[in-house]
Structure formats: C-alpha cells, structure tokens
C-alpha cells in the first residue's frame with residue numbers, strides 16, 4: 001500500500017455538509033483529494049473547501065453532475081478509493097422522481113459503475129438510516145439487517161431514493177469483485193458546518209429553537225455528530241476488514257428530551273422554542289392532524305414517525321471501525337453555536 005500522500009481519493013458532492021468534513025479529515029491525514037461539485041469550481045460557495053488546511057497542495061475540485069454518466073470515468077481514473085456522498089437531500093420537491101430518486105439511483109450507478117470499471121479497490125457509500133426504515137416500529141432496535149422496503153415516490157420519497165440507491169450499489173458490487181463496497185448509514189446528522197450553507201438536519205434544530213414548530217410532538221431523532229460520521233467514512237476506507245453496512249447513530253432522543261437538553265444547557269435562551277407539548281395518544285392524534293396541512297414530504301415523514309419510539313444499534317461503527325460517538329449534548333452545543341455563527345439563528349439580546 002503506497003503512503004497516504006501518494007493515495008488519491010475521490011469525494012463526490014465535496015461541498016456537502018458531511019462530505020466537507022470527510023475532505024477535511026482526508027487532507028489532515030495526508031491524502032490527495034479530488035472533490036466533485038456541481039456548478040463552476042470557482043464559485044465562492046466552494047471557498048470554504050479551498051480554505052481547508054493543505055487544500056492548496058492536495059485538493060482539486062471538478063465539476064460533475066450525478067446524471068452525467070460520461071463525467072465519472074475521468075474522475076475515478078487512478079483513484080485508490082471513492083467516497084460517494086453526493087445525493088439530493090430534501091424532503092419536499094415538486095417532482096420527487098426527477099429531483100430525488102433518479103439522481104440518487106442514476107448517480108450511484110454512474111459513480112460506482114465507473115469505479116468498478118477502473119478497478120478502484122474501495123468504495124464507501126453514504127447511505128442512510130432512511131434505507132433501513134421509513135416507519136420505525138415502537139420498541140424495535142434497528143440493526144444492519146433491517147431494510148426499508150416501504151418507501152415509494154409518494155411515500156417518503158427521500159427515503160425511497162436512499163433505499164433504492166443503496167440497493168443499486170450492492171447489486172452492482174457483488175462480494176467477489178475487485179472493488180469492495182462499504183456503506184455508512186447515518187441517522188440525523190448534526191454539528192458544525194464547514195461552509196455557510198444550512199443543511200436539512202441542522203435546520204431541524206434551527207426550526208425547533210426559532211419556534212418554527214408550534215409545539216413539541218412525540219418524535220424520536222436518531223442523532224449523530226457530523227465529525228463522527230466523517231471519521232466513520234475514513235475508517236471504512238482505511239481498514240482492510242471494513243465490510244457491509246454500518247449504522248451510524250450515537251443516540252436516539254425524543255424531541256421533548258432534545259428541547260429539555262437545549263434548555264438545561266442554556267442554549268434556548270434568547271430563542272423562541274415552543275413550550276406546548278403534545279403528549280400521549282391524544283397528542284399524537286393532534287400532531288397527525290397538524291401533519292395534514294404540511295407539504296407532502298414532511299407530511300409523509302410525520303405520518304410515519306409520530307408516536308414511534310425506537311432505538312438504533314450503531315455499535316458496529318465503534319467495535320469494528322474504532323470510532324466513538326461524541327455525546328449528543330456536546331454536538332447540540334456545537335450545532336447551536338455554529339447556527340448562530342453563520343447567522344442561521346439569531347439570539348435575542
């Protein structure tokens with residue numbers, strides 16, 4: 001195995017919330033990194049990537065869209081590993097098939113197809129807990145053996161895109177091929193961002209604190225820190241024995257417990273976090289009624305998640321990849337500080 005300084009890794013969607021942390025970690029370890037982005041590489045929104053330590057010497061940015069099959073062979077050529085993180089991440093869009101499912105699946109086929117053809121030894125796919133379940137069963141502890149088999153283009157389409165993309169990946173890369181596939185399946189990823197863009201999951205913390213949700217409902221959030229997700233990706237790339245799926249979740253926490261923690265830590269001060277809490281069966285019925293007036297993607301998510309209390313076993317990441325999880329308390333503290341730093345959340349004086 002050549003030294004890291006001679007190893008090249010392609011990170012797709014390099015400017016994304018998770019990917020930017022992966023890029024930072026790879027550069028810190030001495031790798032050469034190729035980052036694919038959408039749009040012109042000289043756009044100011046990529047400045048944060050260019051400003052990472054050692055980026056000048058070892059990071060190059062390249063334009064490529066997931067739907068453009070022809071773009072990927074030249075990007076994977078000569079790479080020692082490919083980290084495929086790019087995938088559209090929104091709950092609501094006018095055309096879920098066009099905007100979510102097609103790019104997720106075609107993108108996975110295009111990137112992985114090129115990697116297999118170029119005999120890249122290791123591909124790490126950023127999948128999701130969305131590929132594991134879209135309607136958690138109360139009391140169940142989710143593991144790598146669980147698969148989301150229920151999402152469709154009209155029911156949780158983001159979840160459908162992740163489940164279909166991960167299935168496509170495993171179908172492309174059977175166990176006995178030269179390319180080894182490892183998937184990382186994170187839950188709700190929060191934490192400090194490397195650029196100014198507001199990620200969909202950090203937005204849930206902003207929305208909770210800013211009062212965008214009128215009340216606390218009976219929802220569970222399987223949190224994990226973005227920095228730990230990045231470390232899991234890099235370990236999945238570096239460790240020979242890494243294989244299969246790795247659920248990546250530190251702790252599942254209810255919305256009520258999250259609100260309590262934010263209050264206890266003094267993080268809610270100066271914000272408009274709701275105090276009204278809908279409890280019990282009646283609370284769930286009211287929350288489901290509220291879901292009916294939300295946009296379809298959010299409505300679908302609320303309908304399939306309200307009132308469900310579940311757990312996720314993310315221990316394989318620690319046991320086999322050697323990545324410990326930061327406590328959610330610390331992650332929330334850093335997330336709120338970061339939301340305020342980038343101006344996504346304003347504290348009243």
Ligand code: NAP
Nearest residue numbers: 013016017018038065066085086087088128186188189201
């Ligand atoms: P993000 O910041 O929105 O990153 C998504 C990246 O994918 C962006 O760089 C985006 O580029 C790129 N992308 C989207 N559509 C594309 C297309 N057609 N062609 C090329 N690039 C495209 O979200 P993230 O949270 O970092 O998500 C990264 C990955 O983690 C995704 O696969 C997501 O499903 C997965 N994931 C996220 C979470 C979470 O809680 N955040 C949890 C589990 C899994 P633009 O910036 O140009 O849009």
